[in-house]
Amino acid sequence: MKPTDQTQTEQSEAHQESETAPRAVEHHVSPDTLADILADVAKGINVTQAAEARGVSNIAVFSEKRRNPVVAEAYALAREAGAAAFEAEIRQIVSDVGAGLLRPEQARVMLDGLKILMSRYDPKGTADGGGGTVLVQINAHDVEFG
Numbered sequence: 001m002k003p004t005d006q007t008q009t010e011q012s013e014a015h016q017e018s019e020t021a022p023r024a025v026e027h028h029v030s031p032d033t034l035a036d037i038l039a040d041v042a043k044g045i046n047v048t049q050a051a052e053a054r055g056v057s058n059i060a061v062f063s064e065k066r067r068n069p070v071v072a073e074a075y076a077l078a079r080e081a082g083a084a085a086f087e088a089e090i091r092q093i094v095s096d097v098g099a100g101l102l103r104p105e106q107a108r109v110m111l112d113g114l115k116i117l118m119s120r121y122d123p124k125g126t127a128d129g130g131g132g133t134v135l136v137q138i139n140a141h142d143v144e145f146g
Helices: 003-020 031-042 047-052 058-067 069-098 104-120
Strands: none
Touching: 031 047, 031 058, 031 069, 047 058, 058 069, 069 104
């Protein structure tokens, strides 16, 4: 093997290792970062995804939640807001079916996905990983048929 081939091979291997190596994750969360994470949770984004997007471990978020009652309350409120965001999305899908914008089969697939997400979304904040059951009822009078 020529020296240049060896260098290219080493560079390629180093690049592959950096691509597969786990990102460094911070196990401490600043108040500003925590506020951003909770804002995402309130939009229905998974706490792990929200934390990792900011280079923070979800463990740091849960540790702060257990340590600080104010954070625990803010987390619970964010989870409730996230559940409300899912409910609003479900209501919009039902409305779109009523308006003829979505076929019922399309809506069913979307609603099934949202039901799975909501079942993992514990709005009371009692479990770090979710797992609560959320029931959303949509009555016929909630849907406008065109």
